Amino acid sequence: MSDITLTSTEIGAAGQLSLSPEEHKREQRRYLLRRTATAYLFLVPAAVFFIAFLVIPIGFLFFYTFHNGGIISPRVYVGLDNWRNVFRDDLVITSIKNTLVYCLMAIPSVFVISMFLALVLQQATRGGSVFRSVFYLPTLTPYVVAALIWQFVVHRDFGILNMTLVKLGRDPVNWIGDPDMALKSITMLEVWRGVGFWTLLFLAALIGLPKELYQAAAIDGANAWQRFRHLTIPLLRPTIFFAVVMATIWNLQLFDSVSIMTNGGPQNSTATVVWYIQQTTFAYTDKVGFGAALSFTLLMLILVLALIEIRLLRKR
Amino acid sequence: MAQVEFIQVGKSYGETGAVHNVNLTVDDSEFLVLLGPSGCGKSTLLKMVAGLEDVTAGEIRIDGRVVNYVKPGDRNVAMVFQNYALYPHMTVQENIGFPLKMTKVPKDQIRERVTRTAAILGLDGLLDRRPEQLSGGQRQRVALARSIIREPAVFLMDEPLSNLDAQLRVQTREELLKLHERLQTTTIYVTHDQIEAMTMGHRIVVMRSGVVQQVGRPQDVYDNPANTFVAAFLGSPRINLQTGKLDGATFGGDGFVVPLNSKLAGAASAVTAGSDVALGVRPEDIEVRVGAVEASGDKIALDGVVSLVEPVGSDLYVRAQTGNVDWMARTEARLPVEPGQAVTLVLNLEHAHLFGEDGRNLAS
Structure with a gap:
């Protein structure tokens, strides 16, 4: 049987159009303009802040990479000297290396712990909200307070970690005094502080996953690990993608805990890029231009790493 | 194929009872329909057979084996959900083959069985698509394919047609019946739709507030309702x-x-x-x-x-x-x-x- 198509004139009598095609076009343009104008209007506050506090300072920063001084001493044009120095300075290479090593230790650790805690909290039938608050508390603690608390944890003589080790019959560890241990201690503090945030993020994503899929998988014979591996991880892909990129951006800017706990030492073992930028820009004020060039280097590093991650994670 | 027995089966959530003292035997190869309004306990009863809900009283037996304490994956049952529960990140092929993959069936066997099952349900050309690229009816068939590929002893279906439009529902209803005719697998089917119940079930079980009101062949239940609830629930207009x-x-x-x-x-x-x-x-x-x-x-x-x-x-x-x-x-x-x-x-x-x-x- 062939389909029968009726035209609108066959179905009912045709009415007369009120506007000519030109008038329709004109009215449509006006309508679209009104709609777009509203959108732009709402964007204005954000755009003003973006330009005033990001675009203009970045422009100034770039300008300063070609100068020395400028804060208490007069500004002097030095061409590409600062850029050349960035790649010649040993501490720059050390600080980049330390920052990357720290990221490689901290990000996987915090994600594994947070995912584990999120999975546990998701299953918790009682006391879930209490534990959520407990885990989130370190994230709410100001950096200075957190770092001071942590000094009591890692203190060589009366820190809780060493006291525990001694009780267990092991030798105490010089957590922040030993160049081999200092960056690991900083990592522990940062992981402790970050776990709450990432746990809540993963938990929110886990709660949003459809329950039926897990029921179907259980009936299909998938055990808990198989359900995690074949359902949870792929379904959380957008969240994990966001988390990896954001964690990279944030962790490459490690500063506060280093500044408070070790000030880059011992033997520059905890010198990170942002700590070095702060040192060159504000501790030795004649090196503002060098600090600016270093800041730009970090910006490039973050951009490149984030882009690589986006490329890798966006596959499929 | 298997017999499913409910012996004094009950389910309660704390003080609230959801299912009360169900005694019922689903015969081998039977197509049994659980019928009732929302909240009558029919889906809960089905989920208890699947192992997705604990049995708080009585016993459920599949082929004589008490399954109260058996994991869902070890009960040899398959379930089709109301919203199909297809894995969104997997292709049709991966969805259908998932139960076999979980039980470590060799890859070449999975491929062969997926192809065979897809052919039965007319999914041959859709194997590389993802669920989001399928229509409601196609998703329904993928869910069915995933459930039949394991050749389970019992099929459990939880309102599988309710998300389809009226025309497709009638068509899929017929396909389900043909599939049952072909496979002869014991089936427990949950619905609130009396037409589905009347047309599909060898027997129907009418439930209300967790209590079985009547069990019987559809026409018998329609002609001889046990009480005013059954009389009013079956038939349109009432x-x-x-x-x-x-x-x-x-x-x-x-x-x-x-x-x-x-x-x-x-x-x-x-x-x-x-x-x-x-x-x-x-x-x-x-x-x-x-x-x-x-x-x-x-x-x-x-x-x-x-x-x-x-x-x-x-x-x-x-x-x-x-x-x-x-x-x-x-x-x-x-x-x-x-x-x-x-x-x-x-x-x-x-x-x-x-x-x-x-x-x-x-x-x-």
């Missing part, structure tokens, strides 16, 4: 239930009197004269006539006035008032009646029922 009192061999309603036929008089003998009872007459057992009609045999004539006319194409639903009560009649589509018109309602009491004060059918 059965006319008029309350009144028995007086010898007559039923006295609100402003009308119906002399009982021998079948109803026999049922009425179970209660004392003057008892409150309800007379149930299905709309298709009421004829609407224009002009006077003589009562004869099982047929009783009542004068009425039409209050509403609803044409549905194949039939005409006529609501008419007699005394102080309304009757709904399902009559021939082109009957020339209109609201306000005086008519005669001819009640055929051959299939009518009398229900006692507690709602039970007095004939049962």
Whole structure:
């Protein structure tokens, strides 16, 4: 049987159009303009802040990479000297290396712990909200307070970690005094502080996953690990993608805990890029231009790493 | 293929009971439908068979084995969910093969069985697509394919057609029946749709508030409802239930009197004269006539006035008032009646029922 198509004139009598095609076009343009104008209007506050506090300072920063001084001493044009120095300075290479090593230790650790805690909290039938608050508390603690608390944890003589080790019959560890241990201690503090945030993020994503899929998988014979591996991880892909990129951006800017706990030492073992930028820009004020060039280097590093991650994670 | 037995099965959430004392045997190869309104416990009962809900009282046995404490994946059952529960990040092929992959079936065997199952359900050309690229009907078939690939002992279906449009629902209903005919797998099917229940089930189980109201072949349940709930739940438009009192061999309603036929008089003998009872007459057992009609045999004539006319194409639903009560009649589509018109309602009491004060059918 062939389909029968009726035209609108066959179905009912045709009415007369009120506007000519030109008038329709004109009215449509006006309508679209009104709609777009509203959108732009709402964007204005954000755009003003973006330009005033990001675009203009970045422009100034770039300008300063070609100068020395400028804060208490007069500004002097030095061409590409600062850029050349960035790649010649040993501490720059050390600080980049330390920052990357720290990221490689901290990000996987915090994600594994947070995912584990999120999975546990998701299953918790009682006391879930209490534990959520407990885990989130370190994230709410100001950096200075957190770092001071942590000094009591890692203190060589009366820190809780060493006291525990001694009780267990092991030798105490010089957590922040030993160049081999200092960056690991900083990592522990940062992981402790970050776990709450990432746990809540993963938990929110886990709660949003459809329950039926897990029921179907259980009936299909998938055990808990198989359900995690074949359902949870792929379904959380957008969240994990966001988390990896954001964690990279944030962790490459490690500063506060280093500044408070070790000030880059011992033997520059905890010198990170942002700590070095702060040192060159504000501790030795004649090196503002060098600090600016270093800041730009970090910006490039973050951009490149984030882009690589986006490329890798966006596959499929 | 397997037999499923429910022995004194109950389910409660704390103090709240969801399913009460269900005793039922689903025979090998049977297509059993659990029917009832939302919240009646039918899905809970199904999930208890699947292992997705704990059994808090009694036993569920599959082929004689108590499965109360067996993991869902080890019960040899497969389930089709209302929203299909397809894995969104997997292709059709991966979805169908998932149960085999989880049980470590070799890859070449999985591929071969997926191809075979997809062919049965007409999914051959869709194997590389993802669920989001499929229509509702196609998703439904993928969910079915995933459930049959394991060749389970029992199929569990939780309102699998409710997300489909009316036309596709009828088509898929037929396909499901053909599939059952072919595979002969014991099937427990949950629905709130009486048409699905009537057309698909070898037997239906009508549930209400966690309690089984009646079990039987669809036509038997329709013709001999155990109580007013079953009578009202099955049939569209719903059965006319008029309350009144028995007086010898007559039923006295609100402003009308119906002399009982021998079948109803026999049922009425179970209660004392003057008892409150309800007379149930299905709309298709009421004829609407224009002009006077003589009562004869099982047929009783009542004068009425039409209050509403609803044409549905194949039939005409006529609501008419007699005394102080309304009757709904399902009559021939082109009957020339209109609201306000005086008519005669001819009640055929051959299939009518009398229900006692507690709602039970007095004939049962």
